[in-house]
Amino acid sequence: MRAVQRLESEYLSRMGMSLPIAALVIVVGADLLAGQDHFLTPGIVAAPALAAITVNWQRTLFISLLGAGIQAALSPYDGVTRIPDRDVLLGQLFAYAVVSVFSVYIAWRREAGAKAFTAIASVAEAAQHALMHPPEPRVGGVRLAVRYVSAADAAQIGGDLYAVLDTPHGVRALIGDVRGKGLAAVQTSAVVLGAFREAAYDEGGLAHVAARVDASVGRHVGTGDFITALFAQFDKEGSVELLHYGHVAPLRVSADGTVETLEPVDPWVPLGLAGMVAHGEPPEPWRVPLLPGDVLLLCTDGVIEARSPRDHTFYPLAERAAPLVAGSCDDLDGAAERLYADLLRHAGGSLSDDVVVLLLSAPSA
Numbered sequence: 001m002r003a004v005q006r007l008e009s010e011y012l013s014r015m016g017m018s019l020p021i022a023a024l025v026i027v028v029g030a031d032l033l034a035g036q037d038h039f040l041t042p043g044i045v046a047a048p049a050l051a052a053i054t055v056n057w058q059r060t061l062f063i064s065l066l067g068a069g070i071q072a073a074l075s076p077y078d079g080v081t082r083i084p085d086r087d088v089l090l091g092q093l094f095a096y097a098v099v100s101v102f103s104v105y106i107a108w109r110r111e112a113g114a115k116a117f118t119a120i121a122s123v124a125e126a127a128q129h130a131l132m133h134p135p136e137p138r139v140g141g142v143r144l145a146v147r148y149v150s151a152a153d154a155a156q157i158g159g160d161l162y163a164v165l166d167t168p169h170g171v172r173a174l175i176g177d178v179r180g181k182g183l184a185a186v187q188t189s190a191v192v193l194g195a196f197r198e199a200a201y202d203e204g205g206l207a208h209v210a211a212r213v214d215a216s217v218g219r220h221v222g223t224g225d226f227i228t229a230l231f232a233q234f235d236k237e238g239s240v241e242l243l244h245y246g247h248v249a250p251l252r253v254s255a256d257g258t259v260e261t262l263e264p265v266d267p268w269v270p271l272g273l274a275g276m277v278a279h280g281e282p283p284e285p286w287r288v289p290l291l292p293g294d295v296l297l298l299c300t301d302g303v304i305e306a307r308s309p310r311d312h313t314f315y316p317l318a319e320r321a322a323p324l325v326a327g328s329c330d331d332l333d334g335a336a337e338r339l340y341a342d343l344l345r346h347a348g349g350s351l352s353d354d355v356v357v358l359l360l361s362a363p364s365a
Contacts, residue, residue: 020051020063024070031074039078041071045096048103057108064100071096131190132162137333140166142234143361144173145332147340149302150354159185160300160354161227163193165200170235172200172209175358176247176271177228177300191220192227192271206233206243206285210271214245214282217272226272230298232360233285240296240362243285246270248301251318255293257326259318262288293329296360297321302353309348329361 023046031040044067051060075089135144144164159178164171174196178185195216199209210231217227230247234240242250244264252260268283269276290296299317306315320342328335336359344351 017051017055017059017063019054020047023047023050024063024067028070028074031078036077036079041074041078042092042096044071045099048100052103052106053110055107056111057104060104060107061100064103068096068100131186131193135164139164140171140234142171142173143329143332145336145359147336147355147357149340149351159189160302160356161189161193162298162356162358163196163200164358164360165197167200169200169204170233172206172234173232173298173358173360174200174213175230175298175300175356177302177354177356179225179227188217188221188225188227191216192229206231206241207282210243210245211282214271214274218275221272226270228270228301231285232296232298234290234360234362236287238289238291238362239287240290240360241285241287244268244283246273248299248304251297251321252288252290253295253297253321253325254291255327255329257322259321259326261318290362292362293327294362295325295329295332295335296362297325298356298358298360300354300356302351302355303343303357305353306343306347306351306355308346315343315346325359328359332359332361335359 024044027040027043027046030043031038034040047067048060048064051063055063071092132148134146137143137145142164146162148160148162150160160176161178162173162175164173174193176189176192178188178192192213195213196209199212203209203212210229213229221227226246228247229245230250231243231245232240232250233242242262242264244267246267246269249264250262252262254260264283265286266283274282297317304315304317307313308315320339324338324342325335336357339357339359340355343355343357
C-alpha cells in the first residue's frame with residue numbers, strides 16, 4: 001500500500017502546473033464557446049483544488065489569483081456585471097475565495113508532511129544501517145545476500161534482525177524475529193544484536209554464544225517478550241553448524257534444485273522464554289552438510305506467513321526456492337531479489353509483516 005501511495009504521489013508531482021492550467025484553459029474555452037448566454041466560469045474553482053495536490057503552496061496561490069483574474073476578465077463578457085441582483089456574483093466570489101484559501105492551506109500541509117516523511121525515512125534508514133550493519137557480499141569465506149523490509153509505516157527498520165560476522169571461530173550468522181513489529185521492537189533488536197556481536201567474538205562455541213545472548217535478553221527485555229532466533233556457524237569446509245531457538249527452519253538449496261528443510265534436531269523455545277521451561281537442558285547445535293554450490297536460505301516468518309489475497313494461501317517457500325535460488329551461488333543478490341519479487345507478487349504487492357531473506361553459500365575451498 002505504501003508503495004502504491006508513493007507512486008501516486010510521484011505521478012501527481014510530475015503533472016505539476018499542467019493539470020490546474022489545463023483546467024483553466026478548458027473552463028475558459030467552454031465559456032467562450034458557449035456564448036454570452038451561458039455562465040461557466042464558476043468551474044474555474046477546480047483549478048486551485050487541483051493545484052493543491054500537484055504543486056507547492058506558492059504555486060497554488062498563483063493559480064488561485066490567476067483564476068480570480070480570469071473570472072474578473074470574463075464577467076463583462078458573460079454579463080454578470082449587468083445583473084441587478086449582485087448576490088450571485090458575491091456568492092461566486094465568496095465560494096471561490098474559500099476554496100482558494102483552503103487549497104493553499106492543503107498544499108502547505110501536504111508539502112510540510114512530505115518534508116517530515118522524508119526526514120523520518122532518512123533517520124530510519126540511518127538507524128537501520130547503524131543497527132544492522134549491512135554486510136558486504138562476502139564475509140570471510142561465505143558469500144551472502146540479504147533483503148530486509150519493514151512493515152512499519154514510514155520506517156525501514158522493524159522487529160526482524162540479522163547479522164553476519166567474521167570471527168576467530170569462523171563466520172557466524174544470526175537471524176531473528178522480535179515479538180511484535182515496527183519501531184517498538186527496535187530496542188529489543190538492538191539488545192539482541194549487541195549481545196550477539198560481543199559474544200560471537202568472545203565465545204568458543206555456538207551454544208555459548210546463544211547462551212550469552214539469551215542472558216542479555218533476560219536482563220534487558222521485558223517479561224513476556226521473546227525473540228525467535230537461528231544461529232549458524234561456518235567453521236568447517238563442507239558443513240555448517242546450526243542452533244535453533246524457536247525460529248523458522250532453514251532450507252538447503254542444492255545446485256541441482258533439491259530443496260531440503262533442515263529441521264532442528266534439538267528444538268528450543270525462543271530467546272527470553274527459557275525461564276518458563278520447567279526442565280530440560282539448553283539446546284545443542286547440530287551440523288549439516290553444505291557443499292560448494294549449495295545455498296543456505298534463512299528467513300523470518302513474514303516470508304512463510306505472507307498470504308495471497310486471491311486464495312489466502314501462505315507463500316510456498318520450499319516450492320519456490322528451487323527455481324529462484326538453485327545454482328545461484330555466484331549471484332546470490334540476484335537470487336534474493338528474485339525471491340523477494342516473487343514473494344511480493346504472491347502477497348498482492350504489499351506485506352503485512354517484517355521480512356528478512358538471508359542467503360548464504362558454502363565456504364569456498
